[in-house]
Amino acid sequence: xxxxxxxxxxxxxxxxxxxxxxxxxxxxxxxxxxxxxxxxxxxxxxxxxxxxxxxxxxxxxxxxxxxxxxxxxxxxxxxxxxxxxxxxxxxxxxxxxxxxxxxxxxxxxxxxxxxxxxxxxxxxxxxxxxxxxxxxxxxxxxxxxxxxxxxxxxxxxxxxxxxxxxxxxxxxxxxxxxxxxxxxxxxxxxxxxxxxxxxxxxxxxxxxxxx
Amino acid sequence: xxxxxxxxxxxxxxxxxxxxxxxxxxxxxxxxxxxxxxxxxxxxxxxxxxxxxxxxxxxxxxxxxxxxxxxxxxxxxxxxxxxxxxxxxxxxxxxxxxxxxxxxxxxxxxxxxxxxxxxxxxxxxxxxxxxxxxxxxxxxxxxxxxxxxxxxxxxxxxxxxxxxxxxxxxxxxxxxxxxxxxxxxxxxxxxxxxxxxxxxxxxxxxxxxxx
Numbered sequence: 270x271x272x273x274x275x276x277x278x279x280x281x282x283x284x285x286x287x288x289x290x291x292x293x294x295x296x297x298x299x300x301x302x303x304x305x306x307x308x309x310x311x312x313x314x315x316x317x318x319x320x321x322x323x324x325x326x327x328x329x330x331x332x333x334x335x336x337x338x339x340x341x342x343x344x345x346x347x348x349x350x351x352x353x354x355x356x357x358x359x360x361x362x363x364x365x366x367x368x369x370x371x372x373x374x375x376x377x378x379x380x381x382x383x384x385x386x387x388x389x390x391x392x393x394x395x396x397x398x399x400x401x402x403x404x405x406x407x408x409x410x411x412x413x414x415x416x417x418x419x420x421x422x423x424x425x426x427x428x429x430x431x432x433x434x435x436x437x438x439x440x441x442x443x444x445x446x447x448x449x450x451x452x453x454x455x456x457x458x459x460x461x462x463x464x465x466x467x468x469x470x471x472x473x474x475x476x477x478x479x480x
Numbered sequence: 481x482x483x484x485x486x487x488x489x490x491x492x493x494x495x496x497x498x499x500x501x502x503x504x505x506x507x508x509x510x511x512x513x514x515x516x517x518x519x520x521x522x523x524x525x526x527x528x529x530x531x532x533x534x535x536x537x538x539x540x541x542x543x544x545x546x547x548x549x550x551x552x553x554x555x556x557x558x559x560x561x562x563x564x565x566x567x568x569x570x571x572x573x574x575x576x577x578x579x580x581x582x583x584x585x586x587x588x589x590x591x592x593x594x595x596x597x598x599x600x601x602x603x604x605x606x607x608x609x610x611x612x613x614x615x616x617x618x619x620x621x622x623x624x625x626x627x628x629x630x631x632x633x634x635x636x637x638x639x640x641x642x643x644x645x646x647x648x649x650x651x652x653x654x655x656x657x658x659x660x661x662x663x664x665x666x667x668x669x670x671x672x673x674x675x676x677x678x679x680x681x682x683x684x685x686x687x688x689x690x691x
Contacts, residue, residue: 336526
């Protein structure tokens with residue numbers, strides 16, 4: 270019987286959480302596993318329709334999402350949660366409440382997020398048109414001990430997907446799929462976190478002035 | 481693999497929804513099935529902590545519960561929901577959204593509910609201390625075509641439990657458990673809705689002046 274888990278993607282707005290989580294969900298479904306996605310766009314239609322972006326509302330939002338993730342993950346569902354979820358305390362509560370919690374820090378320089386922002390939200394936040402915008406006038410508290418760090422500026426979404434899948438297999442939260450790597454076009458050598466890759470990423474980030 | 485379902489208990493405050501739903505949950509767990517209970521006492525701690533009892537808040541409450549029941553029921557969980565849920569429209573929406581919806585009308589004369597009210601809520605409502613109390617100053621819209629009617633004033637909670645279990649087996653939402661009837665101390669003859677029972681109930685209700 271499938272083991273449930275709660276895979277929690279956190280990171281700045283427009284960093285790519287939803288893209289990677291959707292790719293992971295797609296692959297898990299292809300493998301015949303029970304999967305649910307909890308994402309801002311989904312839950313704001315019903316569960317959290319009344320909430321804004323103040324600290325209090327963000328906390329309530331995450332609290333309700335955590336409740337749903339708790340029930341699903343303890344009933345054998347792989348729940349993929351993607352929210353900015355900027356506060357450590359709220360994420361730690363989700364860790365405590367859910368089954369097989371995996372925190373994924375979707376790590377991306379704010380400048381890159383801003384370039385990816387098709388809805389011009391950063392622009393509006395900088396112009397003061399949106400208040401309490403994480404990364405502009407509201408803080409983002411990066412995870413201290415996440416299970417996975419995805420350096421999304423340095424890897425393709427497919428590579429990030431495979432990193433997550435391998436980790437979930439390693440934890441035993443999903444069955445190992447030996448045929449998958451080939452099908453999804455990746456090999457062990459292409460895995461995001463080989464030592465060589467890590468060094469390349471480090472060098473590139475230094476060149477870009479982030480380190 | 482277990483089929484999910486959403487078993488929805490509706491009825492006046494203090495009519496016995498929670499008691500019967502808990503008994504059904506207990507038996508389903510004993511059979512090794514995946515079960516979740518959604519009840520006022522449970523969800524008001526997290527999911528709907530901000531809500532009161534106005535029509536608008538009741539609708540929001542049921543909307544959130546429906547969202548959770550949808551995700552659970554479509555993932556193979558038997559969700560047992562017990563709320564006054566007085567409005568037909570909100571319940572019909574739950575029917576539409578969830579998988580294998582079973583509406584249970586927990587039918588009980590308001591006088592009997594009032595006798596069972598250990599927290600004196602009816603008393604307070606009649607004294608005007610509680611507003612928008614269903615059955616006193618807020619309407620209860622009885623289901624028109626519920627899958628099950630439980631005449632709880634005329635049957636023991638255990639009999640009601642067995643009625644629900646038999647119906648769920650009949651619908652194919654849970655596997656038939658041939659050994660259960662004996663273990664739970666009931667037989668076919670004791671089933672709540674035999675013709676004889678129906679007549680006895682009818683007579684008793686007439687004697688009590690309800691018909």
